[in-house]
Amino acid sequence: MEASEIYKCIADPQRLRILNLLDGGSLCVCHLQTIIDIPQVKASKQLAIMKQIGLLESHREGTWMVYSLAQPVHGLLRVNLDYLLQADCSECNQLQCDLLARKQLIQQITQDSPDCPTAVCAPQPCC
Numbered sequence: 001m002e003a004s005e006i007y008k009c010i011a012d013p014q015r016l017r018i019l020n021l022l023d024g025g026s027l028c029v030c031h032l033q034t035i036i037d038i039p040q041v042k043a044s045k046q047l048a049i050m051k052q053i054g055l056l057e058s059h060r061e062g063t064w065m066v067y068s069l070a071q072p073v074h075g076l077l078r079v080n081l082d083y084l085l086q087a088d089c090s091e092c093n094q095l096q097c098d099l100l101a102r103k104q105l106i107q108q109i110t111q112d113s114p115d116c117p118t119a120v121c122a123p124q125p126c127c
Contacts, residue, residue, distance in 0.1 A: 005053045006076050013091065014038060015046050020095045021102050022056065023081050026068040035101045044101070
């Protein structure tokens with residue numbers, strides 16, 4: 001994987017937000033589109049691009065398509081995500097808001113949706 005491919009993903013606001021959300025653990029396409037507020041088609045296209053270059057992995061659980069960061073997380077991606085979560089800029093603040101929305105969504109679906117994929121509702125490792 002080339003550094004330029006990683007930076008293209010980080011430079012795109014939607015892809016950056018997706019990477020940030022998946023850094024907290026696996027999510028379904030529908031959960032990503034809910035948090036980021038984009039159509040399913042656009043979310044799927046962004047996910048496909050990042051999967052093709054090797055940043056993401058996916059698997060199907062029933063009717064759900066679950067995405068996660070490819071393991072091990074590429075060092076360049078790790079350093080940039082960590083930095084952006086500590087920086088003070090409007091996009092960086094959006095990343096923090098997204099993580100809060102993710103936490104609230106996981107709590108809600110854990111309580112209300114027993115059919116949600118285990119990979120999403122299972123306790124996530126602390127970052």
